[in-house]
Amino acid sequence: METQIDATVEKDSFYKKKALFEKALYKGEITNGGYVVKGDLSGIQSFIFNIPSKHASMYLKGRSAYLQLLSEVVARYVHDKLVGESMDFSQAVIYKGGGNFLLYYEDELIYEKIESLQAEIDKVLYEAHHEGLYLALAGVRYEKGYQATLNQRLQILKKRKFSGLSHHNLFEPYEKAERRPISGEKRIDNCGQEEVAGFYESFKKLAEEYIKAEAISFKSVKGGAGNYNSWDGVFDAFEQQVEFDNAHAEPYRMVNRIDVRSFDDLAKNSEGAEKLALLKVDVDNMGDLFSDKSLKQTQEISDALGFFFEEYLNTIIDEFKGDVELYNEEGKKVDIKENVRRIYTVYSGGDDAFLVGPWNVMVELASRLHQEFDAFAPKSAEISLSASLTIIDKNYPVIQAAETAENWLHLAKHRDGKNAICLFGEVFSWGEWGYIDKLVELLHGIIESTPGNPRAIIRKVEGTTSAFRKITNNINRHDELKMQSVYKLMYYVRHLKSGKNELAEIYKNIILDGFLRPDSFASENAHGLTKQVNVNYMIVPVACRLAEFYQRKMGKHDL
Incomplete structure (x- = not known):
């Protein structure tokens, strides 16, 4: 049964979170003591969009869901290895989302375990994805200026990826592509037909479960072997198990529901030209936003942004519902869905989102997202939203469109003052965008x-x-x-x-x-x-x- 959103409740939550957001931005006091640990996942863009054109929408959702879950799985694995059952995971979390997590512990002795943990994480990710995905793990003492020190250490690690592995592992040739495929690798069978490696095929099955899930549970499983033949095999290697909708599952914020699963159908339901649009949005000046903030403030700011991108965005997307005609592979109309979502969420969380839909709907959504975020963001801080809107033919390769969207977002964020949107390679302030409208x-x-x-x-x-x-x-x-x-x-x-x-x-x-x-x-x-x-x-x-x-x-x- 579909959950109906109460707009009054959502707006009530909106203003409460806005007030907490505003309060959290006042300069905090950092008291020395304890230790902070940060994990930073890289390779996300290439991993998500390195997919075949056929059934692209489900591969995208599967890979996006996998990365969102992987980040939390690794965070829980790190927590278990550092302190075991002596402290609940939720007590250690300062924030998690967007491929990052930040944990806090009072015991500074955990510093000695960080290096060995990095080597263990390297081993699993290299076995599963070769060089496609990398998670840098660093820890520093909690004191004034800790953010700069932490980020500096993470940058050094990213330049020395998989340095914790032996030379033998790094230069070992692949013998079985089915067992350890490179991200998006395909092999040719004897008939010359391309077949997506089995491990990555499992992401489609993950997508089916993920988009139906109302709640998710994470469970520690000691001594997980990890077979790397499926997404849950990787999680098993990190001694974590993910289950959907079981009796003890916890609420999990995510924009996950998809009513239309074919990009072709979305394009055919555009007004005018049958085109898709990719909308990528990202919060500006995040480094400045967290600068000189206490852990409590950091937690509250992250929670406010998480509310906007993981909960309130659902309300906005639902306002663009409409009737959608469905077509078969021959282009013949076979069905019609009434009052359904016409926007496909590739991912949304942390401080950014990536959305796909009929081009005309996405043009309207860009304006609406800016309007809502502008109302949500405290005026006391230099915080704004930049975006890129990439309009493409429905058969245009997804990976190329994603690269264009990323490049155009980069242009928007490097405009003097940021706070802009890029369309057709041209950067406009939101004021100019209003005139285009x-x-x-x-x-x-x-x-x-x-x-x-x-x-x-x-x-x-x-x-x-x-x-x-x-x-x-x-x-x-x-x-x-x-x-x-x-x-x-x-x-x-x-x-x-x-x-x-x-x-x-x-x-x-x-x-x-x-x-x-x-x-x-x-x-x-x-x-x-x-x-x-x-x-x-x-x-x-x-x-x-x-x-x-x-x-x-x-x-x-x-x-």
């Missing part, structure tokens, strides 16, 4: 009310780009507004039969925001000083591109 909506309305060729209307608006570019260049480079350029822009706008007044109003607001109110396209740094950010003239062509998507169905002459 308005332009697309206006173009949509003009096309609906004007007979004739939609492309011709869009091209007329796109033709104003040159004049708009001259205006923004003068604002950005010389901090001046030349009215001659403005008159020329308005001359181009006059050629529209309808919507010209509304379009002129949008242009006027963009120009005034860029020239008279530069803070609309800027953010404040840690010293409260405004960072000037240039106005991106590509607002216009990008809006035209999206408007054109709304008008088209896929064909040989598609975009």
Whole structure:
């Protein structure tokens, strides 16, 4: 039976967490004593997206679920080896999520066990994934500046991956790919057909269990051998067992439900062009956020972010439910699902999320996520959200799309002031993104009310780009507004039969925001000083591109 979300309860939780988040950001006092241990999993991006195109959605979910569980399994393994049953795992956890965990212990003697534990973790991960996944483990005394020392040690370990293994293990050739496949490895059988190695095939089965689970339990099992033939075999090697929905299972926060399992079906249910979009979001300035915070503050900040990305995100996604038509491999409609989720969560947790869905739904979701996070994040801290939106054909290779999404997110996060979104390789502030939204909506309305060729209307608006570019260049480079350029822009706008007044109003607001109110396209740094950010003239062509998507169905002459 599907659980119904009570919006009132969710909003109540939202404001309570927001208040705790705000409180946790006040400067804390770090008292010396005890020891902190951090685990940091790397290779996540390559591991998740190194999949075959067929049944991509289930492979993605399986691998994502595996990594989320693996991080906790290793954390529990480390805890058991350090203190055994003398302390409950939940008492040691400061935070866990996003491939990281931080544990705290009062006994500093655990320092002696860290190096041997790293070697044990290296052995299991190398056996299971070769060099595909690596978890660095480091510990330092809990004292002022511990975060910097801890992160420095982790960076050193990442540059010396698997240094705890003997040279014999590192250079041992593979004899049985079925037993120890490289991430995503395929082998060719005698008939020339590709077959995904059995170990990675088990992730599909994990996905089936994971998306149905309401709760998960973790159980220590002494002396686990680990056979590396399936995901649970790896967990067994870490002396941990994972069970779904048993009588003693504990609640586990996760955005896991999937109503539509085919990317092809999601694309076919787009409005206009049959395309998918990948939305990747990440919180900015996380290092500064945790700087000089006590363990209690760190725990509260992590819990607040976990609530947003692992619980509240469910509420947001449910607002985009709709009817979805399902198709067979021949492209024939075979069924329709009513009022279901149209957004596929690859992963969400910690301080980031990766989502896939019909392109037009994801455009709306990007705006909504920013709006909700902006309302959630305390104004007293320089904390914001950056994103990338990658619109692709439904048959485009997932691994390449994921790399593009990651590269574009990198561009957004390296914009001066961050707090931005990247689409088609162009970086926009969220203020500029709002204007793109308005332009697309206006173009949509003009096309609906004007007979004739939609492309011709869009091209007329796109033709104003040159004049708009001259205006923004003068604002950005010389901090001046030349009215001659403005008159020329308005001359181009006059050629529209309808919507010209509304379009002129949008242009006027963009120009005034860029020239008279530069803070609309800027953010404040840690010293409260405004960072000037240039106005991106590509607002216009990008809006035209999206408007054109709304008008088209896929064909040989598609975009």
